[in-house]
Amino acid sequence: MVTDGGRTTAPPELLYLLHGDPSELAEALAGMRAADVADALRDLGPDAGAKVMAALPFDLAVQVFDEPELDRFRADIIHRMAPESAAALAEAMSADQRADLVRELQESDRVKLLKLLDAPTRRSLEMLLDYPPESAGGIMTTEFVSIPETWRVEQALRYIGEVGRAKETVYAVYVLDGEQRLAHVVSLRELMVAERGAVVTDVGDQRRPLTVRPLTDREEVARMISKYNLLAVPVVDEGGHVLGIVTVDDVIDAIVREQTEDVQKFGGMEALDAPYMEISLVRMIKKRAGWLCALFLSEMLTATAMQHFEGEIARAVVLSMFIPLVMSSGGNSGSQATSLIIRALALHEIRLGDWWRIAMRELPTGLVLGTILGVIGIIRIEAWQHFHLFDYGQHYHLVALTVGGALVGIVCFGSFAGSMLPFLLKRIGFDPASASAPFVATLVDVTGLVIYFSVALLVLRGTLL
């Protein structure tokens, strides 16, 4: 009875069936869940995928096409289907997934498909396509249950039984006033436990319903659904008319996508718009080269800084040996601070105005962490000298002191700069998640060099320098 959440039929078997008896293939598929068929289709590729789609019973084919995981793959399959079959499929799909599909179609396929759709479907589609895909309007569906405010519970339950099959969810019921504006939201659970003769507006929470606007960011919608444990949230226009609803499963998909983008940005690149294995090498290189070049150009400042200290390096080559160690410690502490702040900002644990309180936490944290590393650094140099593993010259005490002192300053600065960068980016209108680990490291590297050589000048003047 236990499944591992994986496939019920492995793709190789499907592939085998594909070249065998079509009735066997159809039988194998009919026993699978839509999400598993979608998985199998992705592995099979678009040509075989189109054949499988043709072999599927219509209802299952619709469910498979409603799987957001199919992604741009759907467009490839539609491209290979007869336009009439494609239109029948599109009309039966849920409104939000249909809009996603049409967004991904090639121009010529889109024109063909739109012509074949019936008028109401086309209108609903055009409305959804007007909204950006990352907004509430872009992920909402128009198939929700709405009832007039004069109805009683009995009537509402009977109505849900009649229309329930065709709606995205029946668990939230939207009660409209005489002007078709949202007056109340009641859950099916509340209706089920209510007295059958009660008026629907008297059932359930009497507060003004939670709503979002069509242009609300999907992350904000996700936060609201998750915070208030909703199964769906209505999207209303300025006049209070319900345009559609966003359901909890759309939101999970949105959360997962946003997270992927954030991780990739934090890794120091543009977010990919397709799974790793499906994106072409050329596109991937483009997504990575931009940030990599920008970071490289900024990092060139380290060369400029090093040129500035050329004299010091030539006089005390021993100093250059600790440059990578000292610099990387600044980058590492900065990366820690940045990841903490990005996440706390994303979860709304902290706000823009909190930057000062954060700075007051990060500076002492950096001081302690820097002191720990500084002490380890000093011990390392003294030990190597003591056990004759390397000779740092007669002034090795001072060299150790330089490294230790620089580490305190650099780790302190790294923690501070790493925690402030996300605030700064947010303040000037960028995504704080763009404060990637490499970005912070680059920022800290240049300053780190300056701190290191300044400490060296202070400690070693008159001896090595």
Place this chain on the structure above:
Amino acid sequence: MVTDGGRTTAPPELLYLLHGDPSELAEALAGMRAADVADALRDLGPDAGAKVMAALPFDLAVQVFDEPELDRFRADIIHRMAPESAAALAEAMSADQRADLVRELQESDRVKLLKLLDAPTRRSLEMLLDYPPESAGGIMTTEFVSIPETWRVEQALRYIGEVGRAKETVYAVYVLDGEQRLAHVVSLRELMVAERGAVVTDVGDQRRPLTVRPLTDREEVARMISKYNLLAVPVVDEGGHVLGIVTVDDVIDAIVREQTEDVQKFGGMEALDAPYMEISLVRMIKKRAGWLCALFLSEMLTATAMQHFEGEIARAVVLSMFIPLVMSSGGNSGSQATSLIIRALALHEIRLGDWWRIAMRELPTGLVLGTILGVIGIIRIEAWQHFHLFDYGQHYHLVALTVGGALVGIVCFGSFAGSMLPFLLKRIGFDPASASAPFVATLVDVTGLVIYFSVALLVLRGTLL
């Protein structure tokens, strides 16, 4: 009608009311949603929070305590409450949140509370506490709707109307056979649209229900719920008896928590177990110092490598100027590759066995990216020399060639190592997300130095070296 998903009453107002008329405070609170009261409590601190809890109507107090966002804050409030009130609250809470609360209580509070709970509550609690908090058993609730397989739709609907109020969800109904084993799962929607006289086992999807085991990882549960668009998934034992269910809102919380952990790990530290602003400075320093020291100790290898090349540096100080630039490029390309692979592994887009295919993508990607950076690096050196911005000596062409060549090698190695590290960690049983950006950078730094000086020896032997 539109809300921003934020508070309906700001905490300063609440704080003011706290010292004023208790009836005014109660009135202000009664109009708020449980999640907003929970937010306000967090901002008020435990002492004021305990007072507010006392002023709340019992039903709202229970809902507030059911908010997972309250986190360990609940334990602080319980500590300040009369044991009898605490027990009444705990008995009315949902089973999964009650278990979370008890996990967070101080030992003395836990003992006091357990004594006061009634026997069935204590039994259910003890069962839940047996499971690790990151497993399906640890996040499941025991309040679900189950019915015998002989029932008809009519009877099932009536039953849901009677018991619905006390259950975590009524939207998934679990049908048990004569031996109390899970025989079938039917959704409330399917029951609503079905013929009233049909036997419940004939309604809905006839496939074996999807289930998980109590020790299934919560991430796996989240993936299943999200993949199959479920509202809840049953947790069954070996014999097929339902122990509890995990609902979609528990799963959203779990997804968000896992993501926070992943981001913090990727930033190069241990995951925090509380929000940034709530964790004490000492705990935070502990969470950060471990990894920072480990990275520092590994990075010491760079000092060893530099010592090895001391002679080369002394002879050609010009080489040392590009060390930070060249090293950081390796770290940056490694960080990109790592973030891509960690995410693709987390989403099950790729499997452990795909490492070879990934390597075959990352090597050419690294080659192209390295060549781009190498060309920019060569142009930089030639330009500075040409415009007399800096004098790299008479062999500046060769220096430029060294830097360019090293960049190709290092970026290639960075992309390769960065993409393989998550596989390696996963293979030996660690979380791939521990392959943090700083970890990769450290790994690449040492090798980067060796590559750089090897290229230098190749290009500059007989001239500078």
